[in-house]
Amino acid sequence: PPDPDALLAEGYHRRLGMGESAFRQLAEYLERREYEGRPYWHVSDYRRGIERGTVLIEGTVVRGFPKVPRTLVLETGVPEGFPDHDAVAVEEKLNGYNVRVARIVGDGDDGDDGDDGDVLAFTRSGLICPFTTRVLERLVDLEPLFDAFPDAMVCGEMIGPENPYTAHEYADVDSLAFRAFDWRDRESGDPLPVRERRERYERFDVPQTRLFGIYDVAESGRSPTTDGSEREDRGDSPKGEPTAADEVRRIIERLDERGREGVVMKSLDGREQLKYTTSAANVGDLAYAFSLPFDYGQAFMFRRLIREAFQSVEWNESDEEARERAHDLGEAILISMRDTIETVAEGESVGERHTVRASPEAVDALLEHLRGQGLRIEVESDEREDGDRVVTFCKRTQSTNDKTRNYLEGQVV
Ligand code: ATP
Known part of the structure; x- marks a missing residue:
């Protein structure tokens, strides 16, 4: 457990904007880790x-x-999610894993010897990922950005099929790629406004998630303004311009056809966010989760089923369309479980299979990092291609393997 006094002496509470006693409470939730000593x-x-x-x-x-909060109903959820904003930026939500990147100047560095510190990649839960840290260096040069803005926290998604945490196909990504979607101050967490962020990433040549557009939250003529007064009617059409909710629905339909995940709406100051996902994403998640039914929390599946129901109603689906959706959902659930049970019945095991391609050293660091977290990793193939190591490994999912086998052997429940 941490020694709160030692952390207080380093001034962490001030950096977090907390009083001493609040920091002492937080300290009970801190976990110690080590990265390369x-x-x-x-x-x-x-x-x-x-x-x-x-x-x-x-x-x-x-x-x-x-x-990032989520709405299940666009028409009401978008205005509800942005009560103090006239407009929202709609960006694509990419399906990969969240990474925050910051340049850390170590205790021993005084900055005088040309050592500006190390660019490190942090996962959502706050672990330094040795693999992402190494791979990012090859994917994007963040040094000029951190030279200009040493306190920046670059936030983005690692996407693509050769991905150690969440693999998803993207037409323009062969292996693994980085897409920035946020820029924050690492200490305060304050975001840059959307337009400024997008300009800066452009300037530093950092690839970013797609911006679909900036749309009015409320119908023109009825949009709330920050001072609570009525905004003037633009009078362009009796029904007004389409709202952000209308636009998002249109965008989501197109993303859905292409099997993509969804959108994140953001207030222009970057402070409020709201997400909404496609049916393809819900169904894809369900198929994956039901292929490992005893390892995924039941709440994970339930949430996705609920999203489908609300979408079906909001989109006024005909009985026929709803039946088609039901069919897709049923397949995602049943066919994946069936495949798993058959695999186990044939004496094989199931798990989460991933392929990664990186320097031999980065792959070693990844496997060690995963095993260090108590995961059972089995390497299934290990090859060299153009100096890189290409490894397919399987994270063993114990509960699904054990329970499926036990039920097949007649265990009574
Ligand atoms: P949360 O705690 O935010 O609910 P979650 O694990 O349920 O997290 P998701 O449902 O995937 O996550 O949604 C939030 C995540 O979406 C973010 O952590 C981020 O990694 C990812 N993301 C992808 N694209 C974007 C984007 N354009 N803007 C913001 N986040 C994005």
């Missing part, structure tokens, strides 16, 4: 006021990425 602390559980994933390292604070 460098100790750090992270908030592994969500705490009120301080985001899960917040890291304390060598006198520096790296804030967690905030939870």
Whole structure:
């Protein structure tokens, strides 16, 4: 357990904007980790006021990425999610894993010897990922950005099929890629406004998630303004311009056809976010979760089923369309479980299979990192291609293997 006095002496509470006693309470939730001999602390559980994933390292604070609320109904949820804003930016929500990147100047570095510190990649829960840290270096040069803005926290998604945590196909990504979607101050967690953020990433040549557009929250003529007065009617059409909710629905339909995940709406100051996902994403998640039915929490499945029901109603589906949706859902659930049971019946095991392609050293660091977290990793193939190591490994999912076998052998429930 951490010694709160030692952390207080380093001034972490001030950096987090907390009083001493509040920090002492937070300290009970801190977990100690080490990265290449460098100790750090992270908030592994969500705490009120301080985001899960917040890291304390060598006198520096790296804030967690905030939870993104979700709406199940666009028409009411969008205005509800942005009560103080006239417009929202709609960006694509990419399906990969969240990464925050910051440049940390170690205790021993005085900055005088040309050592500006190390660019480190943090996962959502606040672990330094040795693999992502190494791979990012090859994917995007963040040094000029951190030279200009040493306190920046670059937030983005790691996407693509050769991905150690969540693999998903993207037409333009062969292996693994980074897409920025936020830029925050690492200590305060304050975001840059959307337009400024997009300009800066453009300037530093950092690839970003797609911006679909900026849309009015409320119908023109009825949009609330920040001072509570009525905005003037633009008078362009009796029904007014389409609202953000209308636009998102249209965007979601197109993303759904292409099997993509969804959108995140953001207030232009970057402070409020709201997400909404496609049926393809819900169904894809369900198929995956039901292929490992005893390892995924039942709440995970239930939430996705509920989303489908609300979408079907909001989109006024005909009976026929609803039946088609029901069919897709049923397949996602049953066919995946059936495949799993058959695999186990044939004497094989199931698990979460991933392929990664990186330098031999980065792959070693990844496997060690995963095993260090208590995961059972079986390497299924290990090859060299152009100096890289290409490894397919399987994270063993014990409960699904054991329970499925036991039921097949007649265990009575
Ligand atoms: P949460 O705690 O936010 O509910 P979750 O694990 O349930 O997290 P998701 O439902 O995937 O996560 O939604 C939030 C995540 O979406 C973010 O953590 C981020 O990694 C990812 N994301 C992808 N694209 C974007 C984007 N354009 N803007 C913001 N987040 C994005």
